[in-house]
Amino acid sequence: MKRRDFLTTTAGVAAGASLLSSPVGAAVAGQKKKRLAMVGTGVRGIGFWGKRVVDNYSDIVEFVALCDINPGRLELAKSYMDVKCPVYTDFDKMMDEAKPDMVIVTTVDATHHEYIIRAMELGADVLTEKPMTTDEVKCQAILDAEKRTGKKCTVGFNYRYATLPTAIKEQLVKKPFGEITSVDFHWYLNVYHGASYFRRWHGERDKGGTLWVHKATHHFDLLNWLIDSDPVEVVAYGALEHYGKNNKFRGANCRNCAYTDKCDYFWDITKDKHSMDLYVKNEKYDGYIRDNCLWREEVDIYDKMSAQIRYANNVIVNYSLTTYSPYEGWRIAFNGKEGRIESWEDIPWRRQEKINQAQLHAAEMNQSGGDATRYDEIFMMKNFDRDYDILKVEAARGGHGGGDSRLQDKIFRDPNMADPYKHSAGTRDGAMSCLIGIAARKSIEEKRPVKIEELTDIVPHPTRGV
Known part of the structure; x- marks a missing residue:
């Protein structure tokens, strides 16, 4: 057998060139910025859909509200993202007062449907982190809500864009x-x-x-x-x-465990300042343990x-x-x-x-x-x-x-940019x-x-x- 090498870059292919090279241009003078709100301020939310969006698209979008059940994480999110918007623990109140154009949903997967549906009912388009939801009943409810309200739900699939x-x-x-x-x-x-x-x-x-x-x-x-x-x-x-229960030993969590010297999976969260600030310091509000034992019976x-x-x-x-x-x-x-x-x-x-x-x-x-x-x-x-x-x-x-950048460019920078291979993902x-x-x-x-x-x-x- 003989190997024949061909060099290719997708950005060089005519059909995909406009998609895979980042679009240029900023907001038109006097153009109103899109008003964004986020519900769910975990690491994915405040990092990928938060700080990254603020850093790269602040000329055309602005965060007008953040929402979470955990008030401690909300304050950390506001500081980390470097935004000055109000924060809420009540979603409906946020929607009524902030009036966002788009709601970004990055909560626990099983609750995605609640915020997707309610946001559309209250007049906003939605951008949800994957998965869209976790069972068929919730899935049908989202599909029905989109038809009923006429609002749009986009799912953040980034691998397509790589x-x-x-x-x-x-x-x-x-x-x-x-x-x-x-x-x-x-x-x-x-x-x-x-x-x-x-x-x-x-x-x-x-x-x-x-x-x-x-x-x-x-x-x-x-x-x-x-x-x-x-x-x-x-x-x-x-x-x-x-x-889960398959291991012979388990601890309360990695920070409070008698088996750290024999567990190959031990993770020292105390060496991760961001995780300590975002999760450990805010456990008292909702009881969520980020460094839980992966051998726990509840898995x-x-x-x-x-x-x-x-x-x-x-x-x-x-x-x-x-x-x-x-x-x-x-x-x-x-x-x-x-x-x-x-x-x-x-x-x-x-x-x-x-x-x-x-x-x-x-x-x-x-x-x-x-x-x-x-x-x-x-x-x-x-x-x-x-x-x-x-x-x-x-x-x-x-x-x-490289899919992360292209996904966000398509959503925020130029929603109407050429999409010959239909990278954009809807409901x-x-x-x-x-x-x-x-x-x-x-x-x-x-x-x-x-x-x-x-x-x-x-x-x-x-x-x-x-």
């Missing part, structure tokens, strides 16, 4: 190997990032809906977008075999997950999520009738440089960039051909492969992604295949359209 997924999308649209028949998609969370879900509220299904919904909704949205079809049926397996989500997903265009997906891998990354492959497209990210033996696994997720969430000369790769090989192609895609700086996208996870959870609990049309009134379409 350079590598966009480059894969560009290849799939060309159909170099005919129709895609099946997909293999495997996501690996390392022992640092994976474990963090089990010490947080995400480890309890009544709050996060399990990682089938909270985490995998990212992946399912990518699949729906790349395959360009709707899911119709899910068969899944899963178990809790590592975290009731799955830590190993596998599913088969059948799509309306007859594509079959084999998906898995691992929560205690020695490394973090993912692999995806698209099998066509005439060949195969395959790609990967952060797989150690595919990277020349060594990756600090303990700091990998933190660096991404902090928006720090990597080596600007690093390239991701897309493998392409035609059946019966002894040669294969490797397309090199320049790895973008910043969080989620239907949010629903179809979380419904796969909801169906997977139901499949495990009821030991049967679950059809997507059982869950809401959405009718799956064979083709979503580019």
Whole structure:
């Protein structure tokens, strides 16, 4: 076999150029700034949707209110984001007094629907963190509210905007190997990032809906977008075999534990000033423990997950999520009738440089960039051909492969910018992604295949359209 290398950057492709290069320009003189309010002031809210928006878009948007059940976190959020807006613990009062144009929802997943629906009822558009919600009843209620109120709900899916997924999308649209028949998609969370879900509220299904919904909704949205079809049926397996009650010892939390010398997962929150200020100092208000024991009995989500997903265009997906891998990354492959497209990210033996696994997720969430000369790769090989192609895609700086910046540019800087591959995600996208996870959870609990049309009134379409 011979390898043929081709250098490509998605920003250089005409169809995607306007999307993947940041739009320029500021507010038109005299133009009124969009009024933003945020409900939920955890680390994701005040960092990604808070400070980052203030730093990059203050010429066109302004925060007019912050809301949370925790008054201590509210004051910290106000200082951290460097805003002077009023803060509220009463959502309806905030809406009545602040009158925002858009409400950003970054609360605990299980409560997203409450604020999405109420915000639309009170006249505001909504931007919600993924997942849109955690069960089919709440999902249908959101869809109904959007139709009833005429307001718009956008779901913050950033992976779509990353350079590598966009480059894969560009290849799939060309159909170099005919129709895609099946997909293999495997996501690996390392022992640092994976474990963090089990010490947080995400480890309890009544709050996060399990990682089938909270985490995998990212992946399912990518699949729906790349395959360009709707899911119709899910068969899944899963178990809790590592975290939670499976360990022989457990403590109150990492700060108050007699087993720190023998627990490989010990996390010293006292060395993280931001977490201490945001969470530990404010535990007294709502009782939320950020460094909870991941071996606690209350953990009731799955830590190993596998599913088969059948799509309306007859594509079959084999998906898995691992929560205690020695490394973090993912692999995806698209099998066509005439060949195969395959790609990967952060797989150690595919990277020349060594990756600090303990700091990998933190660096991404902090928006720090990597080596600007690093390239991701897309493998392409035609059946019966002894040669294969490797397309090199320049790895973008910043969080989620540069997707974070492009997502926010599209939402705040230029909502009408060209979007040839339909990166923007609305309620239907949010629903179809979380419904796969909801169906997977139901499949495990009821030991049967679950059809997507059982869950809401959405009718799956064979083709979503580019």
